[in-house]
Amino acid sequence: MNNLQQKAQQLLESGNYGLIVGYEKGTSGKARPVFIRKAEHASKLIFDESCDQNIAVYLYRQEIKHDKKKVIVANHHTLKSIVELAAENQVFDGDFMVLAFAENGDIIELNTFKEIEKHVATLYHGLTEAEAAMMKKIEDMSLEDRWAFWENEFSKCIKCYACRASCPMCYCPTCTVEINQPQWISVPSHTLGNLEWHVMRAMHLAGRCVTCGQCGKACPLELPIQLLTYKVALDSKQFFDSVAGTSICADNALAIYKPEDHENFIR
Amino acid sequence: MARIGVFICHCGENISATVDCEKVAKVASEFPGVTVSVDYKYMCSDPGQNMVKEAILEHNLTGVVVSACSPRMHEPTFRNACAEAGLNPFLCEMANIREHCSWVHEKSDATTDKAIDIVRTLVEKVKRNEALAPIYVPITKTAVVIGGGVAGIQASLDIADAGHKVVLVEREPSIGGHMSQLSETFPTLDCSQCILTPRMVDVARHPNITLYTYAEIESVDGSIGNFNVKIRLKSKSLDEKLCTGCGACIQKCPVKKIPSEFEQGLGKRTAIYVPFPQAVPNKPVIDRVNCTYYIKGKCKVCEIVCPTKAIRFDQEDSFVEVQAGALLLATGFDVLKTNFFPEYGYGKYEDVIDGLAFERLASASGPTKGEIRRPSDGEIPKKIVFIACAGSRDPAKGIEYCSKICCMYTAKHAMLYKHKVHEGTPYIFYMDIRATGKMYEEFVRRAIEEDEVKYIRGRVSQVYEKNGKLIVRGVDTLLMGQAVEIEADMVVLATAGIASPGSEELAQKLHVSYDKHKFFSEAHPKLKPVETNTAGIFLAGACQSTKDIPETVAAASAAASKVAGLFSNDLLKRDPLIAVVKKCAPPLYSSCTGCFMCIPVCPYQAIDKEEIKDRSGNIIKTISHINPGLCQGCGTCVAFCKSKSIDILGYNHDQVCAEVEALLNEW
Numbered sequence: 001m002n003n004l005q006q007k008a009q010q011l012l013e014s015g016n017y018g019l020i021v022g023y024e025k026g027t028s029g030k031a032r033p034v035f036i037r038k039a040e041h042a043s044k045l046i047f048d049e050s051c052d053q054n055i056a057v058y059l060y061r062q063e064i065k066h067d068k069k070k071v072i073v074a075n076h077h078t079l080k081s082i083v084e085l086a087a088e089n090q091v092f093d094g095d096f097m098v099l100a101f102a103e104n105g106d107i108i109e110l111n112t113f114k115e116i117e118k119h120v121a122t123l124y125h126g127l128t129e130a131e132a133a134m135m136k137k138i139e140d141m142s143l144e145d146r147w148a149f150w151e152n153e154f155s156k157c158i159k160c161y162a163c164r165a166s167c168p169m170c171y172c173p174t175c176t177v178e179i180n181q182p183q184w185i186s187v188p189s190h191t192l193g194n195l196e197w198h199v200m201r202a203m204h205l206a207g208r209c210v211t212c213g214q215c216g217k218a219c220p221l222e223l224p225i226q227l228l229t230y231k232v233a234l235d236s237k238q239f240f241d242s243v244a245g246t247s248i249c250a251d252n253a254l255a256i257y258k259p260e261d262h263e264n265f266i267r
Numbered sequence: 268m269a270r271i272g273v274f275i276c277h278c279g280e281n282i283s284a285t286v287d288c289e290k291v292a293k294v295a296s297e298f299p300g301v302t303v304s305v306d307y308k309y310m311c312s313d314p315g316q317n318m319v320k321e322a323i324l325e326h327n328l329t330g331v332v333v334s335a336c337s338p339r340m341h342e343p344t345f346r347n348a349c350a351e352a353g354l355n356p357f358l359c360e361m362a363n364i365r366e367h368c369s370w371v372h373e374k375s376d377a378t379t380d381k382a383i384d385i386v387r388t389l390v391e392k393v394k395r396n397e398a399l400a401p402i403y404v405p406i407t408k409t410a411v412v413i414g415g416g417v418a419g420i421q422a423s424l425d426i427a428d429a430g431h432k433v434v435l436v437e438r439e440p441s442i443g444g445h446m447s448q449l450s451e452t453f454p455t456l457d458c459s460q461c462i463l464t465p466r467m468v469d470v471a472r473h474p475n476i477t478l479y480t481y482a483e484i485e486s487v488d489g490s491i492g493n494f495n496v497k498i499r500l501k502s503k504s505l506d507e508k509l510c511t512g513c514g515a516c517i518q519k520c521p522v523k524k525i526p527s528e529f530e531q532g533l534g535k536r537t538a539i540y541v542p543f544p545q546a547v548p549n550k551p552v553i554d555r556v557n558c559t560y561y562i563k564g565k566c567k568v569c570e571i572v573c574p575t576k577a578i579r580f581d582q583e584d585s586f587v588e589v590q591a592g593a594l595l596l597a598t599g600f601d602v603l604k605t606n607f608f609p610e611y612g613y614g615k616y617e618d619v620i621d622g623l624a625f626e627r628l629a630s631a632s633g634p635t636k637g638e639i640r641r642p643s644d645g646e647i648p649k650k651i652v653f654i655a656c657a658g659s660r661d662p663a664k665g666i667e668y669c670s671k672i673c674c675m676y677t678a679k680h681a682m683l684y685k686h687k688v689h690e691g692t693p694y695i696f697y698m699d700i701r702a703t704g705k706m707y708e709e710f711v712r713r714a715i716e717e718d719e720v721k722y723i724r725g726r727v728s729q730v731y732e733k734n735g736k737l738i739v740r741g742v743d744t745l746l747m748g749q750a751v752e753i754e755a756d757m758v759v760l761a762t763a764g765i766a767s768p769g770s771e772e773l774a775q776k777l778h779v780s781y782d783k784h785k786f787f788s789e790a791h792p793k794l795k796p797v798e799t800n801t802a803g804i805f806l807a808g809a810c811q812s813t814k815d816i817p818e819t820v821a822a823a824s825a826a827a828s829k830v831a832g833l834f835s836n837d838l839l840k841r842d843p844l845i846a847v848v849k850k851c852a853p854p855l856y857s858s859c860t861g862c863f864m865c866i867p868v869c870p871y872q873a874i875d876k877e878e879i880k881d882r883s884g885n886i887i888k889t890i891s892h893i894n895p896g897l898c899q900g901c902g903t904c905v906a907f908c909k910s911k912s913i914d915i916l917g918y919n920h921d922q923v924c925a926e927v928e929a930l931l932n933e934w
Contacts, residue, residue, distance in 0.1 A: 088862040089889075172910040174858040179911055182924035204909045255864045255907065259775070 004073065007099065007107055008042040011071055017097070018068025021058055023051040033058065037067070047073055047101060054212040056081035056168040060090050070096040076123045077212035080245030081168040083120050084210055086113045087248050090171050113248045125243050127211060127230060135230060150195070153223045157194040163201065163225055166218035169208045176200060202228035207236040207253040210245035239265075269300035269394045272328045273386060274319055275364075276310035276335035282365050283308075285374040286382045291334065291364070294383050298390050302326045311341050319345065320352035328354060330393035334362040334386045355398035357843070357917055362389040384930060391929035395922045402845070403838040404896045406492040407592040409434060410830045413484055413773070416444020417816060418808025418823040419597035420466050425827030426595075427475035431834050434589050435470060436498055437480045438769075439528075441546035442467055444599050448529060450629035450637070452816055453679040454710035460545060460632065467547040481552055485586060487594070487777050488872040490897050491803025492839040494591045502582040504539075504553035509577035512549040516569035516578070517541070525557050527634075531624040533642055534634035539569045544632065553578075593803050593830045594777065596787055597823060598770060600809035603658045603762035611657070611730045611760060617643040618737060619730060619758045621657075622676055629683045639687050641757045648691065648756030651684055652739045653677045654727050655697040658763035666763045668784070670813045673761035674701045678711045680759060681720040694721045694753055696741050704817065723751060730758055764813030778870060779804055786812050797826040805829050844917040845898035846905055848877075848891050859890035859912040865904040866891070873897035874904065 004022075011017045019037055024044040026032035031050040035058075036042060054077040058064060074082065079100060085091045098110040100119060110116045127135065138146060161177070164170045177185045177197060185200060186193035201215075209229040216226030236242050239262055242253035250256075273295040277283035288306040296304035303322050307315050310333060322328060331354065333345045338361040346356035364382040372378040408431045412419045415437030423433045435442070447467075449459035470476055485497040520537035527536040529543050536542075538558040539551045559566035560580060570578040605621050606614030618641045620628075631637040641648050655677050659670040674697070681693035700722070702711045714720045725748075727741035736754040743751045766785035774781040779799045780788040787810050790798040797806050807823040808814055814822065833839075850857045856879050866874045877892035893904070893913070905913045905920075914920060 088860075088864060090860070090862065172858070172860050173855055174910060176909070176911055182921050182928075184911075184920075184924070250864060250867060252864050252867075256867045 003105075003107055004047050004099070005042050005045050008036065008045050008071070009039045011097075012036070012039040012042060016069060017071050019064060020045070020071045020073065021055055021064070022071075022073030022099075023047060023053070023055070035064065045073065047075075051075055052077070052217075054078050054081055054166070054168055054214045056085060057166060057214075059085065059096065059168075060171055071099060072096055073099045076100075076120075077210060077214070078168075079116060079120050079123065080125070080210040081212065083113070083117055083248055084208060084245040085168060085171075086116075087250050087252070088169075088208070089250075117246075117248050120246060125211075125246065127234075131211075131213065131226075131230065134224060135227060135234070138227060151191060153225075154194040154198060155191045156221045157189060157198070157223060158221065159189040159194060159197065160220060162218040162220060163215035166214040167205070168212075168214075169205055169210075170201075176204075198225055198228055201225075202232050205229045206232040207240070207242055207255075208244050209233040269330060270302040270326055270328050271298075271300050271330045271332060271390055271393060272319070272322045272326065273298075273301055273304040273390065274310050274315075274322075274331065274333045274335075275304070275306035275386070276315070276333065277306065277308045278310075278335060278365055278369075279308065282335070282369040282382075285369045285372055285378050286364060287376075287379040288382075290379055291382050291386060295334075295386050295390070298387060300394055301390060302328065310335050311344055316344070316348040319348050323349065323352040323354050329358065330390075330396060331359040332362050332386060332389045332393055333359065334364050334382070334389070336365040337361070337363050337367075357399040358393065358396050360389045360393045360396065362386045388926040388929045391925040392922045395919075395925055396917070399843045399916055402841045402843050402895055404492045404841060406834060406836060406839050407494075407590045408432065408834045409589065409591045410593045410595055410834075411436060411494070411496045411498075411589055411591040412595045412597060414444070414597035414599055414767075414808075414810065415439075415442030415470075415478075415480065416597060416599045416808065416819075417446040417463060417466075418599065418810075418819045419444070419595070420463075420470050421820045421823035422595050422597055422807050422827040422830075423470055423476050424466065424473065425824050426830050426834075427473045429827070429831040429834070431475065431831065433473075433476045434496075434498075434591065435476055435478050436482050436484060437478070438483050439542060440481045440503070440540075440552045441542045441548070442470060442478065442480060443543070443545075443547065445623070446816060447543060447545070448531070448623060448626055448630075450626045450631070450633070451679065451683060453675045454704070454706040456679070456682075458631070460630075464545045464547075467545070471547045478548070479587070480548060484773060484776060488897075490801075490871055490873075490899065491833075492592050493896060494594055494803065496589045496591055496594070498587050498589060500585045500587060502555075502579075502584050503550075504555065504558075504579055504582050505551065506577045506579050506582075507548070507550055509575040510550045510573075511575055511577075512541075512551075513574065514541075514551075515572045515574065517551055519568050519572045521566065521568060522557055522559055525554065530627050530634050531621070533620075533624055533627050553580075593805065593833055595805045595807055595826050595830060596773075596777070596779065596799070596810050597807040597826075598767045598773065598810040600764045600813050601767050602764055605760055605762065607658060607664075607762070608760065610728060611654070611758065612732075616730070616732055616737060616758075617641075618648075618756065619760065621760050621762045622673065622680065625680050625759045626676075629680070629687070637687070639684055639691075646756065647688055649688075650692050650694065650753065650755045651681075651757045651759060652727075652730075652737075652753055652755040653681055653693060653695045653759045653761065654739075655695060655761045656726075656763075657760035659761075660698060664763075666765075666784070668812070669701065670761075670764040671701070672764060672813055672815045674699075675704070675707055675710070675815065677759075677761045678702070678714040678720070682714045682718045685718040685720065692721065693718075694723060694739075694755070696723050696725055696727050696739075698724070698726070704815070725751065764809065767810060770810065777801065777804055786810065797822055797829055803833070842900075842917075843895075844900040844915060845895050846873075846893045846900060846902065846913050846915050847895075848893060849912050849914055856888055857890045857912060858910045859908075860910050861889050861891070862909075863891060865907055865913065868903050868907045870901065870903065871897050871899050873899070 022045045023031040024034035056078045093113045100108045185196045213226040236253045240253035275288045275292045292304045292306040346359045349359040350356045362385045368382050412423045412435045423435045427433045481501045485499040489495045516539045520539045522538040526532040527534045539553045555561040627633040702708045725742040725744045729740045739753045741751045770785045805826040807826040808819040873894045878886045879888045
């Protein structure tokens with residue numbers, strides 16, 4: 001048993017914690033989320049490179065809402081999402097403990113939002129080199145080429161909403177696509193309607209996307225839709241110096257006004 | 268089933284000249300749900316309104332579209348007409364085919380088609396309109412007046428005399444403002460303090476007025492009828508209840524050489540001080556920046572000499588919160604300092620002073636007891652050059668406007684100088700003489716003709732010092748542009764009036780608009796000169812633009828009468844076009860996710876939290892709640908809400924979407 005499994009076992013045996021949300025070994029070399037309620041199952045837990053899923057998405061789910069105090073094993077995406085969810089009042093201080101990992105693999109216990117926020121400040125915020133290269137490729141395209149690129153991508157979308165389900169920030173019980181009085185976004189899957197959906201999703205994530213890229217990974221058609229939300233995240237940083245997932249205060253760039261906000265885009 | 272009436276107005280020829288109104292009415296009559304569609308020359312006239320009323324009764328209409336001018340113009344007219352005929356006024360909509368169509372297009376079929384489109388969108392909207400009832404908000408009959416100069420004093424007295432409570436907030440230790448600094452006032456040359464100080468005392472004595480001096484506005488929220496004003500009472504380091512104003516502390520204070528703000532730096536004051544002898548309240552404050560105790564930690568002479576033991580060195584700033592129905596801004600103005608002008612020596616010559624400093628020299632209570640003596644050596648100047656428009660009307664200096672008061676006070680200054688120093692010669696360099704008030708022109712003529720003030724029409728390019736004299740180099744444009752050089756003993760600059768420092772921050776706290784010079788903006792330059800664009804906040808005096816005393820007092824009384832008018836009702840009637848958080852059946856209760864990101868979005872602080880509880884009182888969900896008394900219906904939260912959980916009554920998602928679809932879809 002490794003440190004994490006031992007720790008999990010202790011926590012569950014202590015009786016103070018009722019549920020551990022973490023990762024277990026999945027198929028084809030991938031990790032998948034696991035919900036552990038019994039100490040003897042603690043040995044299922046793993047934490048390695050393959051654990052890239054953002055499991056903050058489970059924290060506010062009805063299914064685990066009534067479990068006794070929870071523990072979540074968090075990678076750095078999950079940590080940032082927890083901070084952003086805290087800022088948006090979707091998770092509550094003291095409801096759960098976070099097990100994060102230091103560079104050397106040591107387990108760090110984070111009990112309060114303040115501690116999580118402090119830990120997140122030490123993490124890297126931004127795109128990976130590969131992601132930045134993809135962004136640059138699209139931004140370098142001419143307007144026509146870019147439109148053609150996205151038109152082609154959106155034509156493939158089947159509106160399965162896996163992107164929505166995978167995103168920790170998509171917590172609305174009634175999503176705009178499900179509102180039918182009036183019907184803002186068309187239901188069937190066609191290029192224009194798909195575009196409406198993806199643009200709306202990106203705009204709703206403006207200043208809130210922590211660039212975990214989970215939406216793109218979840219997409220069964222492998223559309224690079226994470227680039228849309230990355231774009232608004234980068235704009236939010238560039239224009240308002242606001243990075244989602246760094247502060248537990250309600251300071252969304254689009255929700256607050258500051259005297260020093262740029263106005264040069266108003267013409 | 269909808270029964271909509273459409274009424275197309277010709278507006279004389281305003282609309283019918285470019286729009287074929289008969290055709291619009293005919294086409295509209297075929298829209299689904301339209302029962303009656305007629306056109307008429309003047310729909311807003313009595314016969315026109317009667318057509319609407321009769322149609323409502325005859326056809327039992329469920330909605331009315333009046334296709335005419337902007338809703339700003341006649342929406343209330345037609346909504347009232349509908350109400351008189353028994354139809355809920357919010358089932359009446361205006362389709363603006365004048366400003367949005369006939370006035371901006373040539374006569375053509377396309378123009379008529381556009382009018383038809385506009386009517387169709389409103390028909391689709393009004394089908395989805397709901398009957399709404401106006402909201403009544405109680406009015407707190409207290410006014411907060413910000414600024415205790417002559418404007419604030421006058422407004423406070425007027426409102427208080429009308430029987431309402433007033434809270435007067437002044438940031439200096441005494442009320443009185445700039446008027447208390449003035450020597451004599453144009454055009455009658457009566458003593459400024461003699462006419463002002465009785466009013467100051469009236470303020471202090473008035474049972475309806477609460478006076479907070481040495482206080483500033485910390486924050487304001489709420490809206491017309493119900494503002495919540497937080498006031499910071501800066502520490503005076505003094506227990507005001509114990510202090511009798513005997514002045515022993517002031518006499519004994521060892522720090523005596525602080526330039527007095529009231530004397531424009533020409534006189535000195537102590538660290539514990541009252542700004543001037545007639546101050547109201549006549550109780551001192553400790554200037555902590557200059558007080559030896561606060562700098563070095565010892566002294567406390569004032570505490571020792573105080574017979575009532577009123578000094579409180581550890582006193583901290585305190586706060587009071589005031590509920591108010593209206594706010595009145597009377598924060599006044601300031602003047603540019605002489606260091607603004609490179610050509611006049613950047614403020615390095617002691618004997619180049621601004622107009623306010625000259626007022627102190629000429630004032631009987633001033634540092635020279637009213638004798639005109641120059642600041643550098645106390646000599647009586649033989650020649651004084653007054654320079655009008657110092658900064659004003661000079662786009663190169665960033666001040667395009669005329670400061671308005673300088674022509675008159677410069678004439679007054681020259682006159683006072685001549686009255687006090689008979690052998691002296693006053694010169695005035697001017698651009699134009701603007702003396703347009705009652706008895707003003709006569710006053711200037713008197714200065715020129717009786718008091719022999721030498722007016723030179725031209726600008727001054729440079730002032731420099733040479734052999735103890737100030738050399739003023741200018742031009743006389745009435746002598747074909749001849750260069751003029753005057754050896755003066757003193758130079759007085761009629762520097763431009765500018766917005767009071769801190770105006771911008773205050774405007775932002777109050778959500779009041781201001782111009783590029785930081786003067787507060789009136790709601791309408793002609794018809795709403797003392798109102799701001801924020802309902803319930805009024806303007807008085809020079810915080811709006813520089814004004815002389817009669818104008819300031821008139822504006823203050825005007826603003827006070829607006830406040831008194833507002834307070835004459837117990838309830839404020841408001842249109843119910845406000846935002847609401849949508850609720851629905853359990854288990855969802857509301858699609859609101861409780862992210863509360865709408866709270867910082869709201870410019871009116873109208874959003875708070877609401878707990879949905881079950882029968883045993885357990886909290887099921889916490890959602891946003893919009894205070895109907897504060898919401899102004901701007902719709903910012905509606906646009907921001909991701910889950911579309913907020914609607915504006917009268918402009919809900921369904922109605923707006925129907926309008927858009929009506930425009931986009933082929934008919």
